Amino acid sequence: MIDRVASGFHPFVLPFLFGMIFVLGYCLYGIVKILLQLSHEDRRRFLLSLINPVTAWKNIKDIFLNCLLHVKLWKRNPVLGYMHSSIAFGWFMLIVLGHIEVMLFVPHRMRQVWYPIFFNYFVAEGPGPATVQGALLFTLMDFFLLVVLSGIALAMIKRVRSRIFGMRRTTRPSFLDRVGLYSLWAIFPLRLLAEGFTAHISGGGFLITPLNWVFRQFLGDQLHMLPTWWAYSIALCIFMCVLPFTRYMHIPAEMMLIPMRNAGLKIKHARRGFTRAMVWSCPNCGVCIDACPMSVKKINLKDTTVYLNRNIRRGNEERIEQISDKCLLCGKCREVCQIGLDGPSIRIAQRAMRSYGLNQDYTSFRPAPAPAGHKLLYFAGCMTQLTPRISKAVGSVLDKAGLDWEIMDKDGGLCCGRPLMTAGRFVQAKQLIRQNSELIRASGCDTLLLSCPICYKIFKERYKLEGVRVVHTAEFFEELIQTGALHVEKGDIRYVFHDPCELGRGSGIYEQPRRILGRAGYLVESEPNRAESICCGGSLGSLTLGFAQREDMTRNALKHLTEGGPDAIATACPLCLATFSRYADRAVQDIAEILDRVSSKG
Amino acid sequence: MEFGFKLSPSSAVNLDQVDLSLYERLAAIEPDLRICMACGSCSATCTAAPFTGMSVRKVILDLQRGKEKEAAKMLSGCMLCGKCTMVCPRGINTRHLILSLCRIYGTKAKEEGK
Incomplete structure (x- = not known):
């Protein structure tokens, strides 16, 4: 390989250079902006994590696996995984190999940043015999170009028919998104053409050498060489110039998001800092649209997380408010999101930004003290008060197991604070947490039993009850069966289990309730379940969804649950129970009720 | 002199004179306010009722009679x-009606302050 152009420069590299400087400048601006928006403590934590060898290694590994190879997407949908990793990893390899070529053959050109990108234009095959490295590099370059082109071809097919790839709905790209998309599609075919027209001078691998031969059969001259190199450079320039304003911002932003998440940062503001990195990282793939329980109605499609991100980027305050208030906070979008974008937390942060003229104050409340002298305290909570069949069943099971227990809020107590948390009213929630904590500590119990996952989640995460074990009935009853404290007689009823959002996705409890049902009868599964279970539609997370608007969501969840033809629907949440009971065509029962029916003294 | 009884001030509300602006403002954002039939289910289930006598039914009734202060006192105990x-x-x-009402109290106070 020898230099063909003495100066190593041609004006066609200028568009590329302009685009590169612009996009790098914008990324630098983005990094500084995000860092400045972080709180002092968070910034310190983030910067320290960068120099910590453990997190630094994790960062590199996560960036390589997620940004380049898209491992998570592969697991979910192999075709989409191939499409993304072929473009991302293929392009990355083209850039890396381009640099290796320059380093090996024309090391004095290392300072000319455009050289690796337009290598084939600037070099010619040397007079000597072909070397092994040269042949290998050419082959690899052509291989990865082919890989990228196959990914682009899949992307084009997906744009026309997304259903082939298992996606029912996808986002509508904005105008600039389309500009970015088409320029991205153009880059690699143009590179193929440009290298193809040049291969008889520069040499090439298995792809561009035959292409060059074909071209030269029809077009004997070299007039097409320069226009294609210009076009390639201009396509790169357009892509890089629109990148910061399109969904392609996720390419650089995710590399920022991963270290921030690994540093343990949390969402504290609905626009700034960590949230900004998240919003920029959203690739607008639209997986959350199919996942969202609200999407069962077309009118709600634009209230999904991907549109929340788009509106935050556009600064459309009115829509941000609407979208934030409507969400059920079931957390499914977070579960399926490829970049782990935390839509529910952004919404809660948005709700917390609101100011109210009337602020609740519970400090004057004097709740009845919790009964003392019992090891086990059962907190029914507001929702179980509305479904007394659950609290009765829980009491009956506890009696059968011969436990020394008492109910904490027999005549009504305070709320656990979780509904206030989801409404973004943290100060008020903390007041309740403090009061409840005092009551529980004063009672001297060592176990706090909860039948409501909404309470369970906040008791587990926010309450500081040293020496008190916080446990949900699903966990506790399963232990009672295991230890032989309860004798269970297997019935012949077929149950399907609905994973409540706060118990499954929220607290990671999936197996225990299933094991109880497996002992009580026969368990049938119905997809989607576990981490992807569909919200019952009754969630307190949504502030604005009305009674009538929730009906379709509940019916949709029921339709999926009953696909396997179960005799009864089992759940472990009083709110899910009440919601499903309204529309279900068969019995809806809490695991406590089921266990109470089939168990006797151990 | 203690007679064992006393005169209590009149609690009559003259509907021609009360200020209904808060009610109307709330009804503009929450039109469902007008379909309430005052059945009292909300009062019966309220978690805050034992502490502040909170009742959504009474809040709506108070607003219809222009008794803003009484409504605010009850609302201050709502745990959502x-x-x-x-x-x-x-x-x-x-639940959203209560949140909206809490917000309106703020805007109204601001406007009156001006």
Whole structure:
């Protein structure tokens, strides 16, 4: 390989250079902006994590696996995984190999940043015999170009028919998104053409050498060489110039998001800092649209997380408010999101930004003290008060197991604070947490039993009850069966289990309730379940969804649950129970009720 | 002199003179306010009722009679648990109604301050 152009420069590299400087400048601006928006403590934590060898290694590994190879997407949908990793990893390899070529053959050109990108234009095959490295590099370059082109071809097919790839709905790209998309599609075919027209001078691998031969059969001259190199450079320039304003911002932003998440940062503001990195990282793939329980109605499609991100980027305050208030906070979008974008937390942060003229104050409340002298305290909570069949069943099971227990809020107590948390009213929630904590500590119990996952989640995460074990009935009853404290007689009823959002996705409890049902009868599964279970539609997370608007969501969840033809629907949440009971065509029962029916003294 | 009874001030409300601006303002954002039939299911289930006598039914009634202060006192104990929404036979989103009302108190106070 020898230099063909003495100066190593041609004006066609200028568009590329302009685009590169612009996009790098914008990324630098983005990094500084995000860092400045972080709180002092968070910034310190983030910067320290960068120099910590453990997190630094994790960062590199996560960036390589997620940004380049898209491992998570592969697991979910192999075709989409191939499409993304072929473009991302293929392009990355083209850039890396381009640099290796320059380093090996024309090391004095290392300072000319455009050289690796337009290598084939600037070099010619040397007079000597072909070397092994040269042949290998050419082959690899052509291989990865082919890989990228196959990914682009899949992307084009997906744009026309997304259903082939298992996606029912996808986002509508904005105008600039389309500009970015088409320029991205153009880059690699143009590179193929440009290298193809040049291969008889520069040499090439298995792809561009035959292409060059074909071209030269029809077009004997070299007039097409320069226009294609210009076009390639201009396509790169357009892509890089629109990148910061399109969904392609996720390419650089995710590399920022991963270290921030690994540093343990949390969402504290609905626009700034960590949230900004998240919003920029959203690739607008639209997986959350199919996942969202609200999407069962077309009118709600634009209230999904991907549109929340788009509106935050556009600064459309009115829509941000609407979208934030409507969400059920079931957390499914977070579960399926490829970049782990935390839509529910952004919404809660948005709700917390609101100011109210009337602020609740519970400090004057004097709740009845919790009964003392019992090891086990059962907190029914507001929702179980509305479904007394659950609290009765829980009491009956506890009696059968011969436990020394008492109910904490027999005549009504305070709320656990979780509904206030989801409404973004943290100060008020903390007041309740403090009061409840005092009551529980004063009672001297060592176990706090909860039948409501909404309470369970906040008791587990926010309450500081040293020496008190916080446990949900699903966990506790399963232990009672295991230890032989309860004798269970297997019935012949077929149950399907609905994973409540706060118990499954929220607290990671999936197996225990299933094991109880497996002992009580026969368990049938119905997809989607576990981490992807569909919200019952009754969630307190949504502030604005009305009674009538929730009906379709509940019916949709029921339709999926009953696909396997179960005799009864089992759940472990009083709110899910009440919601499903309204529309279900068969019995809806809490695991406590089921266990109470089939168990006797151990 | 103690007679064992006393005169209590009149609690009559003259509906021609009361200030209904808060009620009307709330009804503009929460039109469902007008379909409340005052059944009292919300009052029966309220978690805050034992502490402040909170009742969404009474809050609405008070607003209809221009008794803003009484309504505010009850609202100050709401824990947003959402039970009232769950039991409402008219399907009124009482939880959002309360949040909206808490916001309006702020804007109204601001306007009056000006």
